[in-house]
Amino acid sequence: MEQALCATSRCHIMCHITSLMNWQGNGEYDMAVIQTPKVLPVKEVISMRPQDREHYIEKIMLKILEMNPRGVTIPEIASRTGFYRDTVAKHLDKLVATREGYRVVRGNVSVYYKNGQVVHATDVKDASSPNRTYSFYQLENDDGRFVYVQEKELDEFRAVTVKGGIMVDARYALQFLKEFQDFLLKEEGD
């Protein structure tokens, strides 16, 4: 009930922490079990080629974020998957950088979430490069509605890689567009 009433990010994270940590009688606390997909043994993952390994771990991280809408922390993922914390952190940060996920920091704890539910999506080809596409998403999460522009690129093997992205609060999207237009016109004027 307490969780359902939470609206702000700050409150959201507090709820997360209280729900994940189960106090034990001896004064220590245990992490709640998070949902994870089937993960290969670490030995197998280490033996993959670096590029395959990176893609694999990234996909696992994204899947974990999807499966845990209440958020996950680095130690939770590390303990469940067997991956090093640094590895987990690196991949989660990459997902945050490309706006596929987002992070809420509270003190020493960072909780990671999947970046909302896609309400609407459109792809726009980049006229300057046949291998680049911009995907426009309307996302909805606990913090509201957002316009998410994702830059995707086809690599040499035609695999789509997310190269970057920006998120704009839907309420300010038009204002953002106007600023962007003004910037372009000013650039042209110069």
Added chain:
Amino acid sequence: MSVSEIERDRYARAATITLGEKRIDSPHFLTRISNPDELRSLEQLVMEGSPRVQGCVVRLFDAKNVLGSSIADMTQTRVDALSKYVGSRFREFLDKVTVVIDPATEYLFYEHHLSKWVNDRALPRLVTDYARARINKKERVDSYEYDNWKIANHTLFWNKLSHDAASRNRLIGEVFDLELSYRSSLLLPPVPVIRTSRDLEIAIQFNEIAQAISAGRNTECAGYFIMQKGVLDDDGIIDTLFRYLSNSSQRMVVLKFKYLDLVKAGSVRQLIAYRNILQQISFLKETFRDRAYMVLENGYQVFPSATVAFDLVSTHMTGFDKDSEFGHGEYGSWFDPELMVHMPFKDMKEIYENNQNRLPCAHDECADVDVNTIDANSWNTSRRKHYVLTMGDYMTMIANAIKTKRTDLAIDKLINSDISRLKKLIPRS
């Protein structure tokens, strides 16, 4: 990948399979092509908009010869008008067809094509080294000793890979990279040909790891199993395989039954075993409706396979999937759409004359063929196109029968053919 069922009639179904940006209506025939001439013939059929000709299968060791130069042309910027035209035409062709690159790793066991592994530098080093060692050994020892060594060496090769995670994972990754470079719409992992239960264990292990390795690639990774026809009636192996298939999460499963010819006399046990396999796949397809099944190098079994179990079926463009030791005749045999078997060219003249100087076939492609004057190359091109078009007709026929809930018509079709014994593969109810 997604599968949406359109119609179902008891064990059979018609569905739309989406592989990335490509859509295929099942049942569908994907022809295997093995040289640039066959590619050109297929390209013509696709560009003419022939129904149910939307895909092809190319073996990995053939891919460089078949697709390599066209892909290179396409990816290079040319300034002269002619090559630009060729490039754009091939691009259009690729946009229309679903290409499946088959790693065909059973040829690390079988002798045919062994030399092709050595000649392509793009192929994984591990495989080329293995093939080279085999060829060298064959030259140095007598055939009896070589045969024993070959089996032991092949077993050792896959067992070593099974235990050496780094080499195995690198091999899978490299094969996937190659398949994608040839524009494959489906990733098939390298797997050993299943002759024993240990081979099956290794194949399952490779398939599992391949699923993980395919994660970063935007292409569906299928479960792939190549079986020697001898294991068809090995209940232990088949049970283990189907237990795995029913518990696995793969949405596409590709099977290959090497050198399976159920039309041949003396294959009764294999016929019954294959019938059971078709029924098990049909059951899986009914249980997991979002999954699709494909069979490669299926020869004369294509028609019943597509009727009962497999969404996608494939044979070579000639209809023959055997590896012949001997050279082929100058004029190849023609596939009779009614009798459903190949007719030798020498019989074609008589058939042609008895049919008022026309081939007994309704395709526009075949209408202008004059059996008496045609040269061997043109004949061989025509009969290949005719085979693909006929298979397309069969697939349309099956899809229509499913839509009208008259799948049993397929049994009638087989009864009136020269491969009538295959009617046993189709359940009556």
